[in-house]
Amino acid sequence: MLKLYHQGSSVCAAKVRIVLHEKDLDWESEYVDVLQGEQFNPAYLKLNPNAVVPTLVHDDKVVIESTVNCEYLDDVFPEPALRPTDPYQLAQMRIWTKRVDERLHPMTSVLTYSASHRHTILDNNTPEQVQAIIEETRDPVKRARKKEWIEMGMDAPTAREAVKEFTRTMVDMDKVLAAHPWIAGNTYSLADVALSPYLNRLSMLSMDAFWQRYPNVSDWYRRIQMRPSFKPALRDWVPDELAQSLATNGARSWGKVEELIREG
Amino acid sequence: MLKLYHQGSSVCAAKVRIVLHEKDLDWESEYVDVLQGEQFNPAYLKLNPNAVVPTLVHDDKVVIESTVNCEYLDDVFPEPALRPTDPYQLAQMRIWTKRVDERLHPMTSVLTYSASHRHTILDNNTPEQVQAIIEETRDPVKRARKKEWIEMGMDAPTAREAVKEFTRTMVDMDKVLAAHPWIAGNTYSLADVALSPYLNRLSMLSMDAFWQRYPNVSDWYRRIQMRPSFKPALRDWVPDELAQSLATNGARSWGKVEELIREG
Numbered sequence: 001m002l003k004l005y006h007q008g009s010s011v012c013a014a015k016v017r018i019v020l021h022e023k024d025l026d027w028e029s030e031y032v033d034v035l036q037g038e039q040f041n042p043a044y045l046k047l048n049p050n051a052v053v054p055t056l057v058h059d060d061k062v063v064i065e066s067t068v069n070c071e072y073l074d075d076v077f078p079e080p081a082l083r084p085t086d087p088y089q090l091a092q093m094r095i096w097t098k099r100v101d102e103r104l105h106p107m108t109s110v111l112t113y114s115a116s117h118r119h120t121i122l123d124n125n126t127p128e129q130v131q132a133i134i135e136e137t138r139d140p141v142k143r144a145r146k147k148e149w150i151e152m153g154m155d156a157p158t159a160r161e162a163v164k165e166f167t168r169t170m171v172d173m174d175k176v177l178a179a180h181p182w183i184a185g186n187t188y189s190l191a192d193v194a195l196s197p198y199l200n201r202l203s204m205l206s207m208d209a210f211w212q213r214y215p216n217v218s219d220w221y222r223r224i225q226m227r228p229s230f231k232p233a234l235r236d237w238v239p240d241e242l243a244q245s246l247a248t249n250g251a252r253s254w255g256k257v258e259e260l261i262r263e264g
Numbered sequence: 265m266l267k268l269y270h271q272g273s274s275v276c277a278a279k280v281r282i283v284l285h286e287k288d289l290d291w292e293s294e295y296v297d298v299l300q301g302e303q304f305n306p307a308y309l310k311l312n313p314n315a316v317v318p319t320l321v322h323d324d325k326v327v328i329e330s331t332v333n334c335e336y337l338d339d340v341f342p343e344p345a346l347r348p349t350d351p352y353q354l355a356q357m358r359i360w361t362k363r364v365d366e367r368l369h370p371m372t373s374v375l376t377y378s379a380s381h382r383h384t385i386l387d388n389n390t391p392e393q394v395q396a397i398i399e400e401t402r403d404p405v406k407r408a409r410k411k412e413w414i415e416m417g418m419d420a421p422t423a424r425e426a427v428k429e430f431t432r433t434m435v436d437m438d439k440v441l442a443a444h445p446w447i448a449g450n451t452y453s454l455a456d457v458a459l460s461p462y463l464n465r466l467s468m469l470s471m472d473a474f475w476q477r478y479p480n481v482s483d484w485y486r487r488i489q490m491r492p493s494f495k496p497a498l499r500d501w502v503p504d505e506l507a508q509s510l511a512t513n514g515a516r517s518w519g520k521v522e523e524l525i526r527e528g
Binding site: 061063064065067068069071072075076087088090091095098101102208 | 325327328329331332333335336339340351352354355358361362364365
């Protein structure tokens with residue numbers, strides 16, 4: 001039996017849901033409301049000491065780390081295969097999944113906060129309440145970043161870095177997709193799975209125009225959206241209210257993002 | 265034909281050398297003197313746009329990322345196997361290699377700089393020269409960290425973080441090694457490969473006492489040192505002068521490191 005501890009808007013949880021749907025596996029959902037801090041519940045911390053989603057439970061085995069989950073599911077349920085058999089292509093796949101985890105992932109929360117969450121906070125709170133929201137973060141480095149995202153939005157230095165990292169990703173995706181239809185070669189693989197939630201995040205932020213200059217990326221994302229896994233894995237678990245605010249706030253931030261893209 | 269672009273003191277390059285020796289493969293060495301900035305040579309950047317070592321070249325195929333290199337070599341040259349066949353143990357192996365890359369690796373340069381390189385810099389330069397060395401780093405965030413490491417050594421906040429991360433690694437290694445002889449199970453695997461250069465770094469810094477409280481780690485490292493791959497992969501490529509300064513400077517910093525370990 002497969003059980004996934006996950007959450008609607010987590011990009012990492014979405015990757016594992018994609019694999020579950022691509023392999024047409026039955027799985028049980030355990031929703032962890034990260035926005036309510038449920039990842040810190042002692043019972044959950046026993047499963048995942050890092051206090052993040054997702055966590056995969058397969059019979060009596062607990063497996064953490066979404067990228068490891070994806071390879072694990074492909075090891076245990078090999079059909080349809082989501083990894084190239086050629087070792088060189090397999091290496092390219094792993095270079096991409098690693099790059100997404102190490103470089104793109106940290107920039108995604110920066111972008112989402114500076115382009116969307118900040119608007120929700122500023123729209124619904126008095127200046128004193130906003131100050132209190134900033135100060136409830138105890139770690140001084142994290143507090144300084146949060147303050148910057150709320151007060152400066154897309155003008156925050158880290159937000160500019162995020163736009164740069166997404167741009168570098170587009171450039172390099174476009175290059176590999178010029179050579180073959182999927183990221184790691186001729187077949188859909190875990191590299192495509194890994195990137196999908198991140199481009200979907202831009203799309204949910206009304207920022208599809210991010211890849212308009214990259215025809216191969218546009219075509220790839222169109223094909224990703226057409227896969228039967230797209231809606232159930234990437235859209236259906238996102239709470240309506242959150243989807244609405246990502247779309248509206250993202251649209252408000254797009255002008256500035258476009259400016260940053262043009263500046264390069 | 266296998267060729268490795270590498271450098272003596274790089275922990276990442278050492279991992280790939282371990283795999284090459286464990287599999288008894290013939291390989292050609294291309295030494296990239298990172299301390300002289302050779303990783304920025306245009307010819308090298310073509311192979312590795314990230315400007316880091318190692319880079320593996322197999323016939324006409326270029327593969328970057330040391331962790332990916334290790335899996336690639338095990339895919340292409342499967343004997344002796346360096347990955348468990350059981351999917352759950354394989355997942356545990358990958359959780360460890362990922363943790364080493366994402367958490368331990370960044371802290372290793374912090375520790376090495378604050379515990380050793382700072383002494384070399386302070387011993388051989390006037391205060392004005394030290395200032396110039398700090399100021400040659402253009403990125404303001406990196407410059408501030410460098411200044412902190414040189415001026416504060418192991419009292420720098422990031423150096424304290426590094427000691428904490430190494431301690432957490434020891435605690436968790438000790439726990440899994442209580443259940444089975446190697447990190448991911450009953451057989452030596454890429455998880456053991458991944459951790460070896462990091463404990464070897466502590467050892468080269470005269471800090472073997474870091475794991476004296478962890479008997480399973482002590483026993484594991486003793487077994488790692490006895491493997492025929494240890495000396496050629498982890499020691500022989502380190503320049504003598506660097507080995508000497510790591511040992512001497514590390515010993516000078518140990519008192520403070522020990523204090524930080526005791527504080528927890």
